[in-house]
Every structure is written in structure tokens, then in C-alpha cells.
Amino acid sequence: MAISVSSRALRAAFFACGLLIGGLAWFGPAAAAGTLLSPGTAVLIKKSTQPFGQPTAMLLDGGLHEKWQNLQRRLDDEMVQLALCEGDREGCVSPAALRFLAIIDAAKLREGRARLGEINRAINLAVRPMSDLAQYGQLDVWASPLTTLTRGGDCEDYAIAKFVALRQAGIAPDDLRIVIMRDTVRGEDHAVAAARLDGHWLTLDNRRMAMVEDSDIRNYRPTFVIDQHSVMRYTDAPVLTAASRNPEAPVVISALAAPGPVAPANQAPTTTD
Incomplete structure (x- = not known):
């Protein structure tokens, strides 16, 4: 029975993601979904610390930066709710908070790779696959973990929930990212x-x-990477192969650089996964 549930959940999740990356609209405000946004000012950061070992540039402002900052404010509110529920689980009025805390508790009982795997599996099974368009009538709505556990979500919502759960389970912020790939x-x-x-x-x-x-x-081509405080753009990243990883090559980009070859400037593709 567990195998059947897992299989159905993964098949459904495979078609749940509805990112909109073209023109950087994926990070835009919900009210402006599908529009082209400026990537904001970018500065070079050392790429060897990031997943995939590809060069990245930090985005200091613009729509992408604002999208992540807005989500973090909602995450701060949820952390307060989680703390209250953790201190008084019997009095907690949020079923989603109790479910999320149970996932974190189970992960804390494990170490190393098993801890990561516990959260990956638990979130995959706990979230009901659902597109942003079906839920909100909009594209590219980023949801906080408790909202995702309550309403369902697509691939970025799974990723956000795992990011937060891993942090709460004791993984250091420097060792956590959300990655967007083409x-x-x-x-x-x-x-x-x-x-x-x-x-x-x-x-x-x-x-x-x-x-x-x-x-x-x-x-896959990595396009954006997010840590606790920053949104970064992968610059000129090739299709990933074992031979493409070269963490030593320097990269210099203009502060007004274009977002790179994600999609033509006049096209905003919508995913179907």
C-alpha cells in the first residue's frame, strides 16, 4: 500500500510544476505574472560554493530579489506560529503546523544523508500536487510551507517547504539552497x-x-539559485555534464547584464510539469 501511495504521489507531482522563467517573470509579483521584469543590479560572487559549480551573480534588487524578500516575511510569520505550536501542541489550532512539526521531528531522529532523505520523502508524500493556475488563477505564486501543506502546491512550493524543514531540522543555512533549472x-x-x-x-x-x-x-541548465538571504543568477551556464564543472574560471559581468539564454526576450514559456 505504501508503494502504491508513493507512486501515485510522485506521478501527480511530476505534472504539478508551473514555473514561468522567461524574461525573469518567475520571480515577479503575483499580480504581474507573465510580464517581463528587470533582473536588478548584479554583482559577481564566488561560484565554487554553489550547487553545480557554475558561475553566479548576486541580484541586489529588482523583481527577483523582491519576490524572495516578500516570501521571507511570510516565512517569519510562520516561524512564530510553529514556535507557538511546538510549545503547546495540544493547544495548536493549525493541523498543517502539527504535520510540519512531525516531519521535522522525524528528521531530527536521523543523521546525515538519512535526515535529508527523510524530509525529501515526507514532503513529497505530504503535499498534494496542484498548479498555481488551478489554485489561485495566477501563474507563479510562491507559497509558504503551511499554506502548501494545507492547499497543495507545485515544484517551487515543494522546494520551499523542504528548504524550511531542513533548516528547522538542524541543517546549517550555508548548506541549503533552492535551485531553478531549465x-x-x-x-x-x-x-x-x-x-x-x-x-x-x-x-x-x-x-x-x-x-x-x-x-x-x-x-538541465541551472538558471537561478537562492540561499537564505540572496537570489543569484547562474551566468552562461552550459548544459550539465561531468566535464563542464570548472570551479576556478573567473567570471565578470555587467551590473546591467541580461538574464542569460533562458528564453527569447519576447517569450515567457510556461512549464507543464
């Missing part, structure tokens, strides 16, 4: 959480229970 075969975009363990980045994907190391991922 599927170069399907022409679609996809979001995953990433966690660093023993110097290696593992991806936690709503499409699968098994975690895959970044160096083993093929036919």
Missing part, C-alpha cells in the same frame, strides 16, 4: 531544494524519492 529536453523549468553534505550538493526533487548529486544531473 530542462533542455522538454524546454521546461523546474525547482528543487539542494542540501550540501560532506562537500557535495544533493538535490531534493518532488519528482523522485531518491536524492541525486548535482554532478550526476544531466540535460
Whole structure:
């Protein structure tokens, strides 16, 4: 029975993601979904610390930065609610908070890779796959974990919930990311959480229970990466192969640089996964 539930959940999750990356609209405000946004000012950061070992530039302002900052404010509110429920579980009035705390508690009982895998599996099974368009009548709505556990979500919502759960389970912020990747075969975009363990980045994907190391991922181009405080753009990232990883090559970009070859400037593709 557990295998059947897992299989159905993953099949449904595979079609749940509705990112909109073209023109950087994926990070835009919900009211402006589908529009083209400026990426904001960018500065070079050292790429070797990021998943996939590709060069990145930090975005200091613009729509992408604002999207993440707005979500973080909602996450701060949820952390207060979680703290209250953790201190008085019998008096907690949020079923979603209790479910989320149970996932975190189970992960804390494990160590290393098993802790990461516990959260990946639990979130994959706990979230009902649902597109933003079906839920909100809009594209690219970023939901906080308790909203996602209550209403369902698509790939970025899974990734956000895992990002928060991993942090609450004791993983250091420097070892956590959310990564946006372009599927170069399907022409679609996809979001995953990433966690660093023993110097290696593992991806936690709503499409699968098994975690895959970044160096083993093929036919994807990383486009954006997010940490606790920052949104960064991968610059001129090639399709990922084992031979493409070169963490030493320097990269310099203009503060007004374009977002890179995600999609033509006049096109905003919508994913179907």
C-alpha cells in the first residue's frame, strides 16, 4: 500500500510544476505574472560554493530579489506560529503546523544523508500536487510551507517547504539552497531544494524519492539559485555534464547584464510539469 501511495504521489507531482522563467517573470509579483521584469543590479560572487559549480551573480534588487524578500516575511510569520505550536501542541489550532512539526521531528531522529532523505520523502508524500493556475488563477505564486501543506502546491512550493524543514531540522543555512533549472529536453523549468553534505550538493526533487548529486544531473541548465538571504543568477551556464564543472574560471559581468539564454526576450514559456 505504501508503494502504491508513493507512486501515485510522485506521478501527480511530476505534472504539478508551473514555473514561468522567461524574461525573469518567475520571480515577479503575483499580480504581474507573465510580464517581463528587470533582473536588478548584479554583482559577481564566488561560484565554487554553489550547487553545480557554475558561475553566479548576486541580484541586489529588482523583481527577483523582491519576490524572495516578500516570501521571507511570510516565512517569519510562520516561524512564530510553529514556535507557538511546538510549545503547546495540544493547544495548536493549525493541523498543517502539527504535520510540519512531525516531519521535522522525524528528521531530527536521523543523521546525515538519512535526515535529508527523510524530509525529501515526507514532503513529497505530504503535499498534494496542484498548479498555481488551478489554485489561485495566477501563474507563479510562491507559497509558504503551511499554506502548501494545507492547499497543495507545485515544484517551487515543494522546494520551499523542504528548504524550511531542513533548516528547522538542524541543517546549517550555508548548506541549503533552492535551485531553478531549465530542462533542455522538454524546454521546461523546474525547482528543487539542494542540501550540501560532506562537500557535495544533493538535490531534493518532488519528482523522485531518491536524492541525486548535482554532478550526476544531466540535460538541465541551472538558471537561478537562492540561499537564505540572496537570489543569484547562474551566468552562461552550459548544459550539465561531468566535464563542464570548472570551479576556478573567473567570471565578470555587467551590473546591467541580461538574464542569460533562458528564453527569447519576447517569450515567457510556461512549464507543464
